[in-house]
Amino acid sequence: MTTPEVDLSKLVPKDVERFKLFFGSLTARRQPTPETLWHYTSGAGLVNIVRSGMLYATQISCLNDSREYVHLASIVAAELAERLRGTADAGLRQLYGHLASNLTTATDVAAANVFVACLSNARDDLGQWRGYGAGECGFAIELVTEDVLTALEARGGPSPLLRVEYEEEEQKALARVLLDNVADLFKQGPQRPEYEPLWTTVLGQGYSDLAMIVHAKVKHPSFRAEQEYRIFTRLLPDEHERMEFTGKRTLLSRHIPVRLGERLPIRSIMVGPSGNQASSRLSAGDLLKKYDYGEPPIHLSGVPYREV
Numbered sequence: 001m002t003t004p005e006v007d008l009s010k011l012v013p014k015d016v017e018r019f020k021l022f023f024g025s026l027t028a029r030r031q032p033t034p035e036t037l038w039h040y041t042s043g044a045g046l047v048n049i050v051r052s053g054m055l056y057a058t059q060i061s062c063l064n065d066s067r068e069y070v071h072l073a074s075i076v077a078a079e080l081a082e083r084l085r086g087t088a089d090a091g092l093r094q095l096y097g098h099l100a101s102n103l104t105t106a107t108d109v110a111a112a113n114v115f116v117a118c119l120s121n122a123r124d125d126l127g128q129w130r131g132y133g134a135g136e137c138g139f140a141i142e143l144v145t146e147d148v149l150t151a152l153e154a155r156g157g158p159s160p161l162l163r164v165e166y167e168e169e170e171q172k173a174l175a176r177v178l179l180d181n182v183a184d185l186f187k188q189g190p191q192r193p194e195y196e197p198l199w200t201t202v203l204g205q206g207y208s209d210l211a212m213i214v215h216a217k218v219k220h221p222s223f224r225a226e227q228e229y230r231i232f233t234r235l236l237p238d239e240h241e242r243m244e245f246t247g248k249r250t251l252l253s254r255h256i257p258v259r260l261g262e263r264l265p266i267r268s269i270m271v272g273p274s275g276n277q278a279s280s281r282l283s284a285g286d287l288l289k290k291y292d293y294g295e296p297p298i299h300l301s302g303v304p305y306r307e308v
Contacts, residue, residue, distance in 0.1 A: 033149070036142050037142075037143055037148070037229055038122065038270070039055065040128040040132040041138065041140070041141065043139060043280070045139075046141065050293065053259065053264055055264070056256070056257055057115035057256045058117070058118075059115050060114045060116055063116075071218055072218050075172060075218070076103065076211075077103055079176060079179055080103070080179070095183065099179075106208050106211065110207075110215055113235040113236075114234060115234065115255070118132075118229075119229045120227055121227035121229065122225065122226060124270060124302060127225055129272045129301065129303060136273060137276075138272030140270040141266055142266065142270065145161075147260070148161060148265060160231075161229055164226075165217055166220070166223060174218060178214050181210055182207045233258060239256075242257065264293075266296055267296060268298065268299060269284050269288070270298070270299045270300070271284060271300050271301060273303045277300045284298050
């Protein structure tokens with residue numbers, strides 16, 4: 001049987017409100033948040049951030065954990081397998097089967113436009129000095145969380161602060177919520193059998209749209225010491241001119257600048273482990289003065305770390 005010509009705009013529900021509700025249910029504003037959060041970066045990163053007055057969100061597949069963006073796929077695959085075993089509904093079985101067969105592609109599509117700026121509740125954390133401080137010239141910027149949230153809300157559009165989930169049960173719960181939303185959208189579609197293949201394909205895109213948010217919220221349990229929060233943003237089709245690029249040792253990394261008001265809400269700066277902390281402290285102070293940040297406290301890391 002051939003699929004009839006159909007106006008997709010009449011089939012796809014107006015799911016903007018659903019997207020907003022799903023988005024809102026995952027944001028940090030709905031949960032207690034620390035008074036301040038830390039952004040770990042290199043010396044060059046500090047200069048660029050203070051000079052521009054912006055943080056830089058990195059495309060999720062360009063982060064240090066090379067398999068991070070596919071972590072969600074393994075969780076969703078297990079949930080889909082369980083649902084396929086447990087449902088007799090022919091339409092839902094077709095939907096879940098389609099998602100399972102195309103999960104790798106859907107994951108790539110979902111992750112392609114996901115950009116995150118990483119913050120942490122962990123002060124003076126050895127793992128993050130190693131991972132993000134670029135050796136012995138790292139810095140951590142302490143930001144006032146309430147001001148970050150206020151600035152994100154003022155931006156409009158989808159740029160929430162997400163608390164990263166590391167625990168397996170929480171991640172499974174997120175996968176269930178994700179698939180429940182897609183299943184609900186499926187049930188809103190046409191009930192005629194000849195439309196179901198087309199509608200299933202449309203819902204594959206619906207999955208990718210919703211999965212973007214969850215991608216930014218889950219991370220492998222081995223990273224739980226980072227106590228991470230993330231500013232989520234996505235690249236829209238007409239926004240490629242906003243992108244910036246950084247050449248790393250193993251890849252070309254993509255970034256989007258994120259402005260948090262007229263001035264970054266900096267409470268303090270921490271100089272990372274180094275044999276030249278005193279000099280770096282003076283330089284950081286002058287950098288802040290040059291760009292009218294006044295004289296916030298500049299702390300020295302107490303972590304006994306050096307490169308050898």
